[in-house]
Amino acid sequence: MAIFEITRECMTPLSETSFGVEGIYERNDLQRHLKQHISVLSSDLMVISEEYGDWIDSNRRIDLLCIDAEANIVVVEIKRTSDGGHMELQAIRYAAMLSTMTFKQLIDAHASYVRPQGQTHEEAEAAVLAFLRWDEANEEDFAKEVRIILAAADFSKEITTSVMWLNDHEIDIRCIRLKPYRLPDGRVLLDVQQIIPLPEAADYQTKIRAKEQAEKEHRVERHEIRYQFWTDLLEYAKTKTSLFSGKKPTAAGGFGVSPGKAGLLLGFVTRGNDAHVELEIDYRDATKCLEVYRHFQQHSVEIGETFDGEIDWDQSSERRACHIRCFVSGGWKSPREEWPLIHKNLVDKMIKLEAAVRPYIASIPG
Template identity: 50%
Template structure:
């Protein structure tokens, strides 16, 4: 859609330009302007950090980190390009990284940001006021979700297709397009939210809900077969744990090699066993336990090395495990 000026009862078309040709830089100019007027792209949000990078890889930086009125974290990524350049993948990684932030940690991050912009204010007091928490933190209501806002001069079809697909699966990603125009010596910027379209947002919420209901219906038809082992009933995950623990108790392996000889790693993709520290790092990265790490579940050898058993078992790999258990002499009976 073109923009026109109205002069002397006539319309004069204002030509588009590019940020690059106008010498407008991504961080120094665009990011600085947006953080001071965040409502332009993210209404009802508060910026708590800029160039946030508090993880081991200092090359990864969130352009702007904010929170909204519901206490959700908001990852904001900026590009001045015409395609967005895979920024949705970058933002997803960042969202996962900040998803475990507590209110206390967010307060520390925000206080550091306030100091960097020479504002002598109390971060916790500002956050409590912004969130309408009535004088004291309600930490259980903080950071329950992470939203993503992508801001670019334009977006490729591949990116918008990916974002729409992800939004249908309960993520909250918005694409805001900044189109620069030049009117004599003045730069004008047209700000448009293109995903989801504001006028279609309520409809898209309904579509998302329908998609969730369909996926839930499919989940309700999943295989919930149970297995009898040593007089007890187990689901797939717990069966693997019970069999491995029983074998260890009666065979006393001294090394991981002995354990792998009994339960080869190729029974499942990614292996049956993994170093305990690696398993913990996977949990910290994704917030999901993919290995048994509870009390009494970690395998410890005499040399103090510790290993965790995968809990990722389903119809695609449980049969291989059961066949191997039977080779070892175990009786396992499938039940409904």
């Protein structure tokens, strides 16, 4: 979008130019100005070093090595070209290499950077501590993240697509466009715009990522609890029946074993605050499912007498599979002190269900 000069009489667009046309060089001009005015890129940065390259087995150098007010390392890569080259790949490599940097190494880097200005190692450390508002070095809170800032005249679609994808995957990487304009009197203006993520959307995206992270942590916690619920159930079940002797626990909502006939599964299921045992009838052919279900249903009186409890006969018109079930109170979300009783009830019901349907498995038609 153009920049305009406005007067009382008119509004005139300024002429876009390029760093090359204006004789503005990457390192000698852009990088030099930005390190002296780093707040142009972000208001919370301190320059630690320039052309940093203290690596083992590598001669690569970071344009500007910075830290932010939260003690995160920030990699700044600068290009004067209009496509950005492959700067995002460079920056990712640098970020990975810096991810193991210690606070002591950071101070050493800054001390080397300011030594030509006559500053001592102690003064360099004091400056960093003052910027961070720390009383003393704190390795535990240092460099919890490595951020990336890409600054260029413009960015190719490949870079912007990559950066948006990385942001979606919780990598803090930003694109800042540096666009020069020439005034009629020959002076050059620099329009600095953060284009990814848009500043207006950054807070919203941060909240979205926080929500997604919370949901991810909840899923992990849910799976861990469910896995333990089934682990405890199987340990108890193996003391009462050989049905599940070779079964391993799962983090899923249920599991089962074959009673020796294809299309049938004796299983445990929990959906949070309730659980049940079931005989699942599931063939690829819905007609076959219904035929086998009706075979068992013809013996519902005998099955009910043997089971000696309430049975739920589920012939769903919406699903292919049919079920013969018995519900119990409580599930994996129940307090852990209640789990032993829930497991006992489930195992007892499973033993009774298996005994009730077993006589009619061999006579399944077809």
